[in-house]
Amino acid sequence: MINLKKSDIEASFDFDASVKAIRSCYIAASNKTVSLPPVGHIPFTSVNGDCHIKAGHIHEEPIFVIKIATGFYDNPKFGKPSSNGMMVVFSALTGEPVAVIEDEGWLTDMRTGIGGALATCALAKRSARKVLLIGAGIQCRMQANALNRLFEGSLEFHVWARSKEKADLASKDLAANGLSAAAITDLEDCVRKSEIIITTTPATSALFQADWVSNGAHITAIGADSPGKQEVDQVLLEKADVVVCDLADQSLDHGEFQHAHKAGILKEVKELGDIFNGEVTGRTSDDQITIVDLTGIAPQDIAITGSVLKAYELKEDF
């Protein structure tokens, strides 16, 4: 069995191959050529933590993956990162263990960044330049870096967070990485001016008002991945012209759209894979408001893990 640490996978990570694999996996998910048991969720309420278990098999792939991701949100108080986890890889032909990848959540962070950037590229208008990042954690950085790499056209990033200090820190990190980035404090003003809005918070109620959002804007909502979480005003879901998710089963159950779905106010929800595949249309004019909710799906984990193993196996000449 292969045992890889975070440092191994960072060293051999192939961004472009992972992007390609993740794009394909959304198509496989929407085509239902995947086996996906429901996401397992274990809450640890007394220590403000939770664990998500995402497993699945993309048919015809020789491996399948079980991803265990923990989020213990008080950890930073004790000098530990809040995210952790690992990918466990098995043979889909014999059921034997193939690899344990102790990525400490790094692959989840990366595949979430790539998935979000792919969705944003597919749905934002091509002329978009002004990007607002709401939240200043790891996904602020991951989304911005991946989007900057994949979007055709140069982008200006603005970062807003409840803590100005954290927004400053995040924008400095982005700038250090070569991005045009600045922290902002006037959220309403910035929402009104932004053509792309990316929310990456664990919020449980809407972060901005629907009527602040300008025509032509695109919103990528990353944060809501558990029952109770919500980042976007329900009114915006009614106002949006195109509403998209990664996997309807998840998004309507425990993602951003859970509340609107339960309230019965949600119009048609498209799946990202069907848009990538050309089976349904996404944005059809620069005036439309588009919104995508990403809960994160097991095929992303399989895709990025497959890329890692491929890179590693080539490197080690397996």
Added chain:
Amino acid sequence: MINLKKSDIEASFDFDASVKAIRSCYIAASNKTVSLPPVGHIPFTSVNGDCHIKAGHIHEEPIFVIKIATGFYDNPKFGKPSSNGMMVVFSALTGEPVAVIEDEGWLTDMRTGIGGALATCALAKRSARKVLLIGAGIQCRMQANALNRLFEGSLEFHVWARSKEKADLASKDLAANGLSAAAITDLEDCVRKSEIIITTTPATSALFQADWVSNGAHITAIGADSPGKQEVDQVLLEKADVVVCDLADQSLDHGEFQHAHKAGILKEVKELGDIFNGEVTGRTSDDQITIVDLTGIAPQDIAITGSVLKAYELKEDF
């Protein structure tokens, strides 16, 4: 992170501590002092395989466990065992990985044996002597060995399997382990004479007729753990005086009782933990027919894994 192989855990395995922990875990499961996401199931139909992912947390325990168990039933044709898997242990306080235990399915086999033996001890009449094992695979051996160790009174084991050769082999293995064991071919005759019947097959239809079962008999059904599987005649479930399972959510959904439950013919189903706890009664007379279905529950995995870590940590003076 601790990395243990099958040979490590076999060497340091504490049977009695595991029995105690597994008995307690059924009580915790019935008391709902556990967090148990639904079992994840991935089918691999083209290669006759499947994977079960059982995860959970017993409240107040410092660890939680994700158990990945594969069964690829054509593997023996290629000289590989059909069962494989691992236990992945995380801290319930920080979400950090604690251990990967590459038990190759050994702990699952052992905890299934112990769980079955505990259930059989709790429900069979005390005077029972004649035990019929249906199926001659690993669980035939595990159930018999654990039961022989835990039951008060000496038992005579008979083994029946579709293949006489395999039944012979299993009974020889049991005899080599000091048990009184013999293979039999007349299933009806042996069912009629048996006071304990243990079914350990992946059958999808009943293995014996309800009217063969004598008053006073106890049946432990181990095999059915997926949609479609069934080992026991539905009529027997109506005829039985006491019907017990490990976890009603699982047994009624994808265990032995799924078919009777869907048909609406199932009377009251008790949980093993409530019987262990004294909250409900099991057998109340030697004439009753009792039946227990065990689908296998994540708390068993947590319990046995906890015992392994404890033994290992003591040994290594952690």
